[in-house]
Amino acid sequence: MHPGAAALLRLLPLVGLVACHGVPAPPTAPPTPPTTAPDHRRSGYDFMSPATQALQRDDSANPGMLWVQGGQQRFEADCKTCHTPDSLRGVAPRYPAFDTVLGKPVTLAGRINLCRQRHVQQAPWPWDSEALLELEAFVALQSRGLPLLPVTDPRLHIALLQGQRLWQQPLGQLQLSCAQCHDQQAGRRLAGSTIPQAHATGYPLYRLEWQALGPLQRRLRGCMNGVRAEAFAHGADEWVALELWLRQRAAGLPWEAPAVRP
Numbered sequence: 001m002h003p004g005a006a007a008l009l010r011l012l013p014l015v016g017l018v019a020c021h022g023v024p025a026p027p028t029a030p031p032t033p034p035t036t037a038p039d040h041r042r043s044g045y046d047f048m049s050p051a052t053q054a055l056q057r058d059d060s061a062n063p064g065m066l067w068v069q070g071g072q073q074r075f076e077a078d079c080k081t082c083h084t085p086d087s088l089r090g091v092a093p094r095y096p097a098f099d100t101v102l103g104k105p106v107t108l109a110g111r112i113n114l115c116r117q118r119h120v121q122q123a124p125w126p127w128d129s130e131a132l133l134e135l136e137a138f139v140a141l142q143s144r145g146l147p148l149l150p151v152t153d154p155r156l157h158i159a160l161l162q163g164q165r166l167w168q169q170p171l172g173q174l175q176l177s178c179a180q181c182h183d184q185q186a187g188r189r190l191a192g193s194t195i196p197q198a199h200a201t202g203y204p205l206y207r208l209e210w211q212a213l214g215p216l217q218r219r220l221r222g223c224m225n226g227v228r229a230e231a232f233a234h235g236a237d238e239w240v241a242l243e244l245w246l247r248q249r250a251a252g253l254p255w256e257a258p259a260v261r262p
Contacts, residue, residue, distance in 0.1 A: 044196040056260040064206040064258030071138025088142040127234035140257035150251035163245030172229030199250040202259020
């Protein structure tokens, strides 16, 4: 017999043994737990002075609470037959939301006006009215501390993409986009102020510059004026789309309304 064949025959019993009983697997290292990338998003609150932060935290000093009080009176007059304050918790962080009758998204202020028309049989308030701002502030307060919700409704997909495009689109004579300032330059100084990341976590909010409470669309209009662009009309679909993108961008951050900003 060939020597190699003889050696192969001697190995056959071992091969059979291995086939029958197997070879114990070598010990393996425990699985590495998944790592979560750090969240570098920051609320505008984090960029404020300690004095302004304290103003927001203290409801007895926060000027925005004056509008909340007015909104509570309006709520008790027009809304409490259908809603309670507890039932409003979680509402503000999920707006803009889709309205099935209109077939498009609406903001929280838009929903309030639709409720006035459909259920209270009253005329809608003007977009810049104090009455609408007060009731929006009261509704927004009920969700303070909850996270903003991500946009998951597929009916909002087109508007969400439109909002993202508007965020990234250079506008006005200065040809600057929202993203250039608040994504690429956030944290740097401009005219003595820190450029925030522009997360819409506390609207309507009180701005010391305005000496008043204001909605998100007022702030957005101010930005467009700053880059010398023509602002959209009050309540335009473009504003709603941009607000929807801002909601998605800030998803998971805590709701702060009514916030205070410089």
